[in-house]
Amino acid sequence: MCAVDWTDPFAVAEVLIENALIEDEALNDAASGALAEFGDLPVTCFVNPREEIVVAGIDLAALVFSILPGEVRVEIFVEEGRSICAGERMAGIHGPAACVLRGERIFLNILCRLCGIATATFEFVSVCNGIDVEILDTRKTTPGMRALEKYAVRMGGGVNHRFSLADMAMLKDNHLAAIGGVGNLLPVIGRLRNLDVPIEVEVDSLQQLRAVTSLLPDRILLDNMSPNELREAVALAGNSGIYLEASGGITLETVRDVAETGVNGISVGMLTHSVRSSDIGLDWFYDFDKEPL
Secondary structure, three states: OOOOOHHHHHHHHHHHHHHHHHHHHHHHHHHHHOOOHHHHHHEEEEEEOOOEEEEEOOOHHHHHHHHHOOOEEEEEOOOOOOEEOOOOEEEEEEEEEEHHHHHHHHHHHHHHHHHHHHHHHHHHHHHOOOOOOOOEEEOOOOOHHHHHHHHHHHHHOOEOOOOOOOOOOOOOOHHHHOOOOHHHHHHHHHHHHHHOOOEEEEEHHHHHHHHHHHOOOOEEEOOOHHHHHHHHHHHHHHHHHHEEEEEEEOOOHHHHHHEEEOEEEEEHHHHHHOOOOOOOEEEEEEOOOOOHH
16 A cells, blocks of 8 residues: 555545546547647636535645646635635636646546535534534545545534544444443443543443443444434533534434534534535636636
């Protein structure tokens, strides 16, 4: 395996884009090659959203044109994490037509995906406005793209949960099944404390919560509990100093009800595993020096 800092979005983007260009056979693009001398003509393209979005990853996506051979220049007009309206220019791309054509789809694929994640995260955060609660992501990310997708969550105002299995020991239902239930957790937690790693335990009932709270993990995941159950859970464990995280099928329609129960965080898997990509286009103009009419 190559030595990559998988938590660094720029390092990951570089590896991702290099492989995406190989996958796409960008240097063997028959259509762009057939343009001949027209492919060498300078073009100016503008990156424009077709809908209101939160900007995330335009610097990362622009690496496509620094990795591809050819003199392509990208000018970025907007700040990361900013909400912009449909039609507001995000960037200008200047260079030979064939060079831009070879990279445009990979550039847009990355940008649309990351802006979609940031926009969805911002919607969840906005619905919970005025409540002291964190909107968290999960490890349900696209393989190889975790650093980029978690970066986009941050741009949308969300908070990253653990990045990898090594960052936090999360004892979920299958871990509990493997040891025969919460009654056998004490030695497991003891071994984890020797490793000096944060500990989170998943529970799906108030009975489990009572047993786990006495073990004082750093966090407890309250899985698939109703708002009424979550309020009871907060009443039971809210003064323990344990971070209480709600999870399980939470949507834009239900997230505020969950937030109002008093939990510390709400994890939303759909922010990365099933989010809709933003609608962003690349509009072309052939005069390098002139602003289009």
